[in-house]
Amino acid sequence: LRPVRLQLELLKAELVQQEQGVESTVVVFGSARFKAPDAAEAMLRDAVASGDEAAIARARQMVKNAQWYEQARRFGELVTREADALGEPVIVATGGGPGIMEAGNRGAFDAGGRSMGMSIFLPFEEAPNPYITPELCFQFHYFAIRKMHFLMRAVALVSFPGGLGTLDELFEVLTLTQ
Template identity: 50%
Template sequence: MNNNRIDEKINDVFRPKTWDESITRDSWMVFKVMAELVNGYETMVKVGPCVSIFGSARLKPEDEYYQMATDIAKRITDLGFGIITGGGPGIMEAGNKGAFENNGKSIGLNIELPFEQHFNPFITKNLGLSFDYFFVRKVMFVKYSQGFIVMPGGFGTLDELMEALTLIQTKKIGHFPIVLVGSEFWSGLLDWFKNTLLKKGLIAEENLSLFRVVDTAEDAVAHIKAFYDKYSISVNF
């Protein structure tokens, strides 16, 4: 087996192409992006206030965080919010399951991947969307979420968390509540925020107040509720 075989996507960048080939392919990509955005907007604009739940696709139903995500989703739908997840297995399935079983709106924004991603069975009819482009999918997450619950996860979860933090920090979206669930899991990242980013002046002290860290479903939902109670905002679908 040749371990030095170059990735086809890398190889394609350096492959000689005609001008017609390049412009045709890239132009058609623009239309694919537009189609995903339009389809997403037309579906999501109808769903009403929602909270996104992010987390690993790899956690199983017996995992404590899977069970906690299910509980959180049920409690959030009791407040009147719908639940948005990535639509796949693991924490995403747990969030959709909690909403679906509690007769709440359960939205799945799936991404087409060669592994570990498929629609879970707990998504409200006609509220499952599939995306080819991660950035279009993230637009739907942040545009149509009024709060973010971030469970333990890997690179994808970190990407979604940083997207929300960056957009709130730069005031591109409202200062919606962000809840990190699992103080032990997040402790290393938070230490790095404080001891590296803050000390070097790469973030401001007030940026550390953009999120809340909790260890229970009750506290996660209480933070979302308290945020909207403070502004006397009620959720109506």
């Protein structure tokens, strides 16, 4: 029944997006590990209080990387506000998880707009972030179907710093574009 499951996973998200009027997306890729500035600062305070030098070094790096979270949040907000001002039906789409993905969805949320999250079922992964428009929160079982949905309505793609998952998504886009 795997072929049926693949087809249903492709079709369900497609039908929901049609029903919700999703015509164009700006896709945001990036690290799931980056924290919001306030959360990173709290980590640093806790690490300093503990006196653990390794934890302090990790927390300092988190504070440094928090700039990317803030940039992604501002980007999501800018895309949402400008699309609304222009009357364009463009929404922010992310992988639906924490970090940069959360920041992109949060920016759209802060601007009063909708955003889409396309997460994947993985062991030990967090639930979709709370800033996704509930009707546009999808959870996929297959990476290939998820990647197809990233591109089916994409008019632009932004890749923030990330790890292997971000590189995988970015190179898949480059391959399919080619």
